[in-house]
Every structure is written in structure tokens, then in C-alpha cells.
Amino acid sequence: MSQHLADGTRTATLTADARPGWWRDAVIYQVYPRSFADADGNGMGDLAGVRSRLGYLRELGVDAVWLSPFYASPQADAGYDVADYRTVDPMFGDLADAEALIEDAHTLGLRLIVDLVPNHSSDRHEWFRRAVAEGPGSPLRGRYHFRPGKGKDGELPPNDWTSLFGGPAWTRLPDGEWYLHLFAPEQPDFNWEHPAVADEFRSILRFWLDKGVDGFRIDVAHGLVKQEGLPDLGDHEELRLLDNGAVPFFDQEGVHEIYRDWRRLLDEYAAEGSGGLGERIFVAEAWTPTVERTAAYVRPDELHQAFNFPYLSTSWDAEDLRAVIDRSLEAMRPVGAPATWVLSNHDVTRHTTRFANPPGLGTQLRTPGDPELGLRRARAATLLMLALPGSAYVYQGEELGLPDVVDLPDEVRQDPSYFRAHGQDGFRDGCRVPLPWTRGGSAHGFGAGGSWLPQPEGWGELSVEAQQGVPGSTLELYRAALAARREHPALGAGDSLTWLDAPEGVLVFRRTAEDGTRFFCTANTTGATVRLPAPGQLLLASTAEQPARGTEGEVLLPPDSTVWWTA
Incomplete structure (x- = not known):
């Protein structure tokens, strides 16, 4: 296991275990294949590129990797328009590349989760x-x-x-x-009332399970069933990409029978194959009116996890954060599912940039804000997220502190929603710019043939090479946090925490392990230094500077910071 020091340095030998319920506290890393690593030098990321960087992910300390779609597709919506669910698109490689990726991931103790797109196909299907x-x-x-x-x-x-x-x-x-087509015209919606559709997707699930994948992230999991008769919306505002209001084509009761059927299929596989890494899982992308409605998707006989979108869209504000944390834990407790926590993904502005701007601007922004403030808050938000009970998701590049690229020229944009309504919710390209691996070189190490979206000036100084082994860097903060999360007995799985008294704008909570070991998290969401009683021994801080000690056992929490303590 990793040896973790308070200054953020460590050595690591990571292993995965096959315990039941591994997913309850897993940290899952989202790879957007076209922007992760390019092995063949054509400017587009591919499966061989992902395979070449698995060692980096193992060293980072994540438990599983979730791959966005790599299936055969005309790419009208970056692969979410699937023409053949059993074939790898040539731009990403072939089936042999997928099989090798699964095998190598398992060899390194990493689980591999693939995207499944059951709401719609490509019009080329x-x-x-x-x-x-x-x-x-x-x-x-x-x-x-x-x-x-x-x-x-x-x-x-x-x-x-x-x-x-x-x-x-x-x-x-x-x-x-x-x-x-609830999305692009090139994405016609399946009719899940037709038995052939259910039969086909059972076959698709078995195809990939037989190849050893460890689970599926279900795209638009709330959208498969439409209200009978397809009634009009009536007086309703124009829908946005990440809306979660009640509408006749989302969150219909019929979806749950589909997932109960899928769960029975998945449980047949149990721990077979999968590199000996334990049970397979389903993860729902389910936008619903309330987190309580989301909980219905993760009842014991349905799916395993559902993304916590209310948490993702919460501003850096102590009162708001505490409210969404409490409500999330309370909603999941009756169904016995873990809460999940996520700050960024391929559909929203990176949280480094969201937190650099004033709150209330939504999840797709067009302004950089204050980058220094945004990074400081993003680091603090990461430590808060990783301290919460349950499972966490990390979007590629956030461990480097990457900002959103908000000034991409119009002529390079590829988000289909950008071209459909004058930029209406069409700025997802900014979070999809390929990763920088090196300070210099072609596309900063992404690949020898440049990158499909232009990388901004200064990207090299945010690269893995620039941050590797540098105390206080965002990359080393993530590595240290994930190592501590593995090692501390009070962190990871669970469904509760104990809030402690704190000044306005500050969160303080305690988690206690079965052996009595206690963990404390203090998060200061204000722009001022705050004085608190020191809860215990310093474990990790989100800021490069360590919290100063005050008089009589007090500690001075820096502005916009999170600190972990153990006792």
C-alpha cells in the first residue's frame, strides 16, 4: 500500500481486491478516448493510447476506468450516435485493441467500465x-x-x-x-415497447460481459420509456441539455422493469471473468426532478450507482453544499445504495473554471473568470468530495487542474448542440480539449499528429511532466488524497457523517471507523482566514501552504481551502 506523508509525497504499490461491493467506495476515472492519448498520430485519441497510459492511472490511485463510447459511429455526437454496438470505430482501433485494453487494465488491478447508449442509435444503424x-x-x-x-x-x-x-x-x-430524436436528428430514439429492442440490448450486454468488462455506464438512463400516447409538453420553456424537470419522455416508471431485467442478467455473471476483480456493475446517468427519484434507479434489484448531478451543479458555498450532501445521503440510505460524488464530466464546464466565476451561471460557461481563485477552490472541492461517504468520479485532466478552454474559435467547435440553436448549451468542446502529457512536443505529448481540438498557450505547464513529483502540484495533491483515502479506515464506503459546529461559511464533519479511528474534514468556503480548534493531526491540505497554528490549540484555515485531519 502507499506510504503517505503530510507534505504530499508518497510511494505507491496499488492493488485491487475482489471484495463484494468494491464499487461502494470506488474512485472511478472517466476517460474521454478521443482526448486522452493518441497512439497512431492522427490527432485523435484511441484505445491503444488509453492502453499506453494505464500505468499513469494505476499510479494516480483510481480503482476503475470508465470509457466514453468507442463504438462504430458517424461521430455526429462524439460517438453517442452508435451505428454498431459490437464494433470498435476505426478511429479508435479495433476489437483486438479493446480486448487488450481490458486485459491490461485487469493485470494492473484496474476495472474497466464501458459506456452503453440504449436511448437512441445512429441514423446509420x-x-x-x-x-x-x-x-x-x-x-x-x-x-x-x-x-x-x-x-x-x-x-x-x-x-x-x-x-x-x-x-x-x-x-x-x-x-x-x-x-x-430527443438529441440530434442523427440520433433516432429507440422504442423500448418493442421486444426486439430489449432482446438486442441483452445480447449487447452479454457481448461485452463475455469480453470481461466490469460494468456499464448507462447513457440517458432516464429516457428509454416515453409516456403512453406521446402527449404534448404544453406551455414549457425550451429544454436545456442538463435540465431535470418532469417531462413525458424522461423518468417514466417503465424504465425500472428494464433495469430489473438487466440486473438479473448481470448477476448471472457474478465474478466470472473480470480479471478476478469482483462483481460487475451498472452506473446510471439519470437526470430526474429530485435525488429521491434518482434513488429509485439504485434499488437493490436494479442498478448499482447513479450520478449525483445536484452535487455537481452546487456552488462553492458551505450552506448549499451541506444541504445537498445531507439530502444525497438521506435519499440513498433507504435503498442501500452508496451516494456518488462528481465535480466534472464531458458535458459540463470543468469545475476549475466554474468556481472561477460567480455562482448561478449554470454548468456551461463562456468566461474564464479568475483562474487562480478557480484552481484554489477546485483543489479544496476535490478534498471535500473525496472525504464524503460513498464513491467518487474523476474526469480526465481535473487531476492536473485543467481549466475549461472557453475561447475556442467557432470554426473548430464540434458539439452538435452548438450548431442547432445559436450556441444553446453548446460549449462542451471546452472540457474536451486533449490532455497535455509533456511540457513541449507535438500536442504536448498527446500524440505525434497534433490534436483534434487546439490546446491553448501555456497548456504545457499544466502537463503531467510539469507536475510529476512537484510538491504542492495539483497532480501530487490528487495522488496523495487518493492514497490517504485508501489507507484511512474511516474514509470510503458508508452512508453517514457527523457535522460539527463551525463558523458561517465553513464545513466541519467527522467520520469514525469501526476501530474507533476518527477522521475530520474542515472546508473553508469563504475568502477569509478562519480560526478553529485543531481537530487532530494534520493529514493533508488543499493549499500549498500548511494551516498555521494559533493559540490554545487553534488552527488558522486559509481562505477557500479544505484540510484533512486524523485522530
């Missing part, structure tokens, strides 16, 4: 192409949502639903029928 070619009345049209239009000549959409990428959610074909 064989089913959809045949359905269009065969025309109205084709049995294949029953596998999607084809409808006649309204109006005298069917010239109006079947209902008033709008796409989350902007504009109508319906596209009319030359033969007069319309088809539903």
Missing part, C-alpha cells in the same frame, strides 16, 4: 437505415418512434417536444412520416 428504406408500414419502424404528422397534410410534427440540442425533436422523411 442497420435497423434505422432499413426502416427508412422500406418506408411506412415497415416492421422495422416499430423499433423506433415513427409517426404521421399533424396538420392538413401532415406537415406539422406529431407533438411539441423539443430536442435537448435545440429545435424540434422530430424530423420528417421524404415519405411524409416523422421520427423522434
